[in-house]
Amino acid sequence: QLSTTFYSASCPSLEAIVRTGMNKAVRNERRIGASLLRLFFHDCFVQGCDGSVLLDAGGEKQAAPNNGSIRGFGVVDAIKAGVEAACPGVVSCADILALTARDGTFLLGGPTWRVPLGRRDSTTASRALANANLPPPTADLSTLISLFRRQGLSPAEMTALSGAHTIGLAQCLNFNGRIYNDANIDPSFAALRRQTCPSSGNRNLAPIDVQTPGAFDAAYYRNLLAKRGLFHSDQALFNGGSEDALVRQYSASPALFRSDFAKAMIKMGNIHPLTGSAGEIRANCHVVNS
Numbered sequence: 001q002l003s004t005t006f007y008s009a010s011c012p013s014l015e016a017i018v019r020t021g022m023n024k025a026v027r028n029e030r031r032i033g034a035s036l037l038r039l040f041f042h043d044c045f046v047q048g049c050d051g052s053v054l055l056d057a058g059g060e061k062q063a064a065p066n067n068g069s070i071r072g073f074g075v076v077d078a079i080k081a082g083v084e085a086a087c088p089g090v091v092s093c094a095d096i097l098a099l100t101a102r103d104g105t106f107l108l109g110g111p112t113w114r115v116p117l118g119r120r121d122s123t124t125a126s127r128a129l130a131n132a133n134l135p136p137p138t139a140d141l142s143t144l145i146s147l148f149r150r151q152g153l154s155p156a157e158m159t160a161l162s163g164a165h166t167i168g169l170a171q172c173l174n175f176n177g178r179i180y181n182d183a184n185i186d187p188s189f190a191a192l193r194r195q196t197c198p199s200s201g202n203r204n205l206a207p208i209d210v211q212t213p214g215a216f217d218a219a220y221y222r223n224l225l226a227k228r229g230l231f232h233s234d235q236a237l238f239n240g241g242s243e244d245a246l247v248r249q250y251s252a253s254p255a256l257f258r259s260d261f262a263k264a265m266i267k268m269g270n271i272h273p274l275t276g277s278a279g280e281i282r283a284n285c286h287v288v289n290s
């Protein structure tokens with residue numbers, strides 16, 4: 001139902017405006033490409049890809065997986081302002097977010113893909129659904145598989161999408177349990193991470209991919225082979241279970257990873273979009289229209 005040509009008559013400059021905005025944002029701070037990729041994931045897993053994560057009301061931003069962690073709202077706002085100037089009242093915040101995720105991935109060296117468009121924006125957000133649907137970094141493989149299955153995504157798609165952790169940073173509180181307690185971790189990697197993380201709490205940042213945190217590549221999977229996954233949930237993909245073989249394949253074939261990642265991103269972007277006359281085109285991504 002979404003279409004890559006949805007705005008070709010109503011907003012032909014849309015993709016150029018988003019690309020220019022993302023170029024500028026990534027030049028200013030490379031990590032922001034990762035942050036927008038994650039923001040789109042956190043949107044899609046809560047009520048579908050409907051821009052709910054962008055709403056200030058509703059408590060979704062304060063849900064445990066989001067609070068003090070999700071970022072990139074200013075970039076969405078700046079791009080939305082440019083889009084509104086060119087094509088007022090036409091393009092949803094949900095679609096802008098989908099395009100920023102694609103461009104963020106590409107600008108950090110990842111694959112590109114054509115983004116199906118035509119999503120509309122929700123009038124609600126949900127803290128409860130964010131807490132229930134977003135995977136915690138303490139998850140085991142069975143939990144990851146079931147949380148992705150709930151969104152219509154297969155274990156293989158979950159394994160490909162987790163490769164997003166080839167870019168970006170994380171706070172100690174999300175991996176302290178792993179570096180202090182897990183057995184399936186490379187001891188020298190655990191020691192390295194403990195150097196900047198005290199044994200509880202703490203918002204200090206570390207790269208998720210110890211090798212190339214600023215580059216979208218297959219190093220994430222090579223890390224898993226070496227027991228250098230940062231989150232317990234990362235290493236769960238390569239811990240003697242059903243995804244081991246695919247992790248090995250992706251570690252050996254970056255081209256396969258790139259192509260499967262792009263396909264899985266399109267599939268994730270199709271989670272329960274609002275279309276037709278459902279929802280609205282928000283004027284301001286932070287608030288519902290009055």
Ligand code: HEM
Pocket residue numbers: 031034035036037038041068069070071135136137138139144161162164165167168169170171172174208231233
């Ligand atoms: C498989 C289950 C997943 C879990 C348990 C998980 C968990 C996390 C956690 C805990 C962080 C660090 C947040 C912080 O410390 O502030 C993070 C960061 C990140 N995640 Fe995931 N994630 C998962 C899947 C995904 C998927 C599917 C994507 C995108 C397709 C993604 C993209 C990212 C990115 C790019 C970052 C870095 C963001 C930044 O630097 O701002 N993650 N994830």
Ligand SMILES: [Ca+2]
Pocket residue numbers: 042043044045046047048049050051052053
């Ligand atoms: Ca949503």
Ligand SMILES: [Ca+2]
Pocket residue numbers: 166167209211212213214215216217218219220
């Ligand atoms: Ca990397």
